Each structure stands twice: as C-alpha cells, then as structure tokens.
Amino acid sequence: MVKIEIDKSSGFCFGVVNAIKQAEAELKADEILYCLGDIVHNSHEVKRLNSMGLQTINHEELSKLHDVKVLLRAHGEPPSTYEIARKNNIRIIDATCPVVLQLQRKIKKTFDNLEQKDTQIVIYGKNGHAEVNGLVGQTENKAIVVENVSDLDKIDFSRPIKLFSQTTKSLDGFSEIVEKIKSRAHEAVKFEYFDTVCRQVSSRIDKIRDFASEYDLIFFVSGEKSSNGKILYEECHQANPNSIRVSGPNDIEKSMLKNAQYIGICGATSTPKWLMEEIAEKIKLLLNGENEK
Numbered sequence: 119m120v121k122i123e124i125d126k127s128s129g130f131c132f133g134v135v136n137a138i139k140q141a142e143a144e145l146k147a148d149e150i151l152y153c154l155g156d157i158v159h160n161s162h163e164v165k166r167l168n169s170m171g172l173q174t175i176n177h178e179e180l181s182k183l184h185d186v187k188v189l190l191r192a193h194g195e196p197p198s199t200y201e202i203a204r205k206n207n208i209r210i211i212d213a214t215c216p217v218v219l220q221l222q223r224k225i226k227k228t229f230d231n232l233e234q235k236d237t238q239i240v241i242y243g244k245n246g247h248a249e250v251n252g253l254v255g256q257t258e259n260k261a262i263v264v265e266n267v268s269d270l271d272k273i274d275f276s277r278p279i280k281l282f283s284q285t286t287k288s289l290d291g292f293s294e295i296v297e298k299i300k301s302r303a304h305e306a307v308k309f310e311y312f313d314t315v316c317r318q319v320s321s322r323i324d325k326i327r328d329f330a331s332e333y334d335l336i337f338f339v340s341g342e343k344s345s346n347g348k349i350l351y352e353e354c355h356q357a358n359p360n361s362i363r364v365s366g367p368n369d370i371e372k373s374m375l376k377n378a379q380y381i382g383i384c385g386a387t388s389t390p391k392w393l394m395e396e397i398a399e400k401i402k403l404l405l406n407g408e409n410e411k
C-alpha cells in the first residue's frame with residue numbers, strides 16, 4: 119500500500135494568506151478588483167481568484183486607470199505607485215506584507231538619515247523582482263542590487279556600505295555576500311549589514327529537508343516565478359535527489375511513480391494547500407489505474 123503525505127509546514131506564508139483574504143473580502147463587496155501583478159506566484163491560485171473577479175494588471179495599465187480599486191500584493195510597491203494612484207484617484211487596497219512594509223520603512227529611514235552621504239545602500243535580491251523594486255524605490259532608485267557574488271563588482275569598496283536583503287533570499291546566500299564584502303571593503307570603510315531575511319521562508323528550509331529525506335519520492339509543487347519556490351526546491355532536491363518539481367496535477371505521469379512506496383508532497387510559501395491536495399488525488403488515481411496520464 120503506497121503511503122502519500124502532504125507536508126504540514128508547506129503552503130502559504132502569512133503575508134500571502136493576508137493578501138488573498140483581503141482580495142476575497144473586496145470581491146464579496148465588488149465584482150471587479152484590480153491587482154497590480156500576480157497576487158501570488160502560482161498560476162492555479164491566480165486563476166481561482168480571476169474567476170471570482172480579480173483582474174491582474176501591470177504598471178503601464180495602472181497609469182491608464184482612473185477611479186477604481188487596486189490591490190497591492192504582499193511584495194509591496196515603490197512610492198511611485200502610490201503617487202500614480204493618488205493622481206488617478208485610485209483607491210489602494212494595501213496588502214503589502216507587514217514584514218516587507220517594515221523593511222521598506224527601515225531602508226527609507228536609513229537612506230533619509232545617512233551620516234555619510236557617499237554611503238551605498240546595497241540590496242541582496244533578485245533584479246527586477248517586485249519586492250526589490252519596492253525596496254529600491256525607498257532610496258530614490260539609488261540602491262545597488264546584487265543578485266550573487268559576481269554582482270559585487272557594482273560596489274565601490276572604498277565608500278561606506280549598508281547591506282539589506284530581500285525577504286525571500288536564503289540566509290546562507292546572505293552570509294556569503296556579507297563575508298565577501300568584508301573581505302573586499304577597504305580597511306577604514308564602514309560596512310553595516312542587516313539580516314532582513316523573512317523567517318517564514320528560512321525556517322522552512324530545515325523543515326523541508328527533514329520532510330524530503332523521509333520519502334522515496336517527493337513532488338515539490340510550485341509556480342515557476344516563485345523565488346522561494348526555487349530556493350526550497352533546491353534544498354528539497356539536495357536532501358532527496360528523487361524530488362520532482364511540478365506546477366500542477368497535469369505534470370504528474372504514472373511512470374514517475376514507479377517503485378515508490380512513500381510519496382511526499384510539499385511546496386513553496388506561494389503554493390496553495392488545495393493544489394497539494396489535488397496532486398495527492400491525482401497520484402491516487404494513477405496508482406489505482408483510473409487515469410493513465
């Protein structure tokens with residue numbers, strides 16, 4: 119008898135839960151709600167909310183809208199977005215995660231009160247990611263974004279440096295960046311760093327490793343755009359090389375289930391529980407020979 123289990127610690131983080139709750143509440147009162155960018159990096163959940171009336175727009179579309187309601191997702195937005203909304207009489211439903219909001223305020227305060235004006239604010243994060251754009255916006259777009267060690271050449275090591283992290287980056291990655299900057303910064307240069315990695319993601323790394331190592335086969339469920347999905351899948355795969363990343367039930371084929379007796383299902387902070395449950399159902403159908411794909 120094949121055992122199938124869903125990881126209890128996988129699924130939406132509180133920031134995403136909060137954004138979705140706010141969207142659902144607004145959609146009960148109104149038929150249309152615009153959302154700036156995908157509410158969550160999971161196409162299945164986006165589709166579910168779209169069917170309730172949520173319409174995803176981009177920044178260009180936002181600037182053409184007037185007198186409507188727009189939800190800002192958990193990633194947050196730069197000040198320029200609030201400025202467009204003010205000019206166009208757009209009502210903002212602000213679902214920015216409190217953790218991200220706190221980080222935005224911290225960066226803004228740091229930028230506004232720099233003791234040494236030549237200080238460089240550096241953000242360890244993904245270039246172009248919505249959260250990172252929101253953080254860079256707090257510095258009049260002057261912050262330097264470093265995605266990895268090879269980006270460190272963008273920094274002038276003879277000037278002061280203050281380093282922050284995108285909330286969903288890994289703690290190991292952040293520590294590596296800190297060490298490299300320490301080793302390259304000139305002796306008299308002031309270097310300060312702030313660990314702003316969200317524990318909702320980092321605390322899942324150990325949990326997902328433990329979970330993955332207990333099964334013969336792991337299905338890791340996540341959308342392709344999810345940053346923490348990428349990190350968590352890598353951890354999962356390291357703990358159990360027999361891990362397969364899937365985005366939904368249609369990705370699962372019977373041939374993948376060969377010889378597996380213990381199958382685990384886990385996912386990212388942007389993966390809905392209902393989707394992991396659908397995956398479990400699909401596996402059961404395939405094992406019972408009711409669905410051959």
Ligand code: SF4
Pocket residue numbers: 131132133134192193215216217218285286316317318319387
């Ligand atoms: S990962 Fe953390 S910071 Fe990002 S939305 Fe979730 S709770 Fe908020």
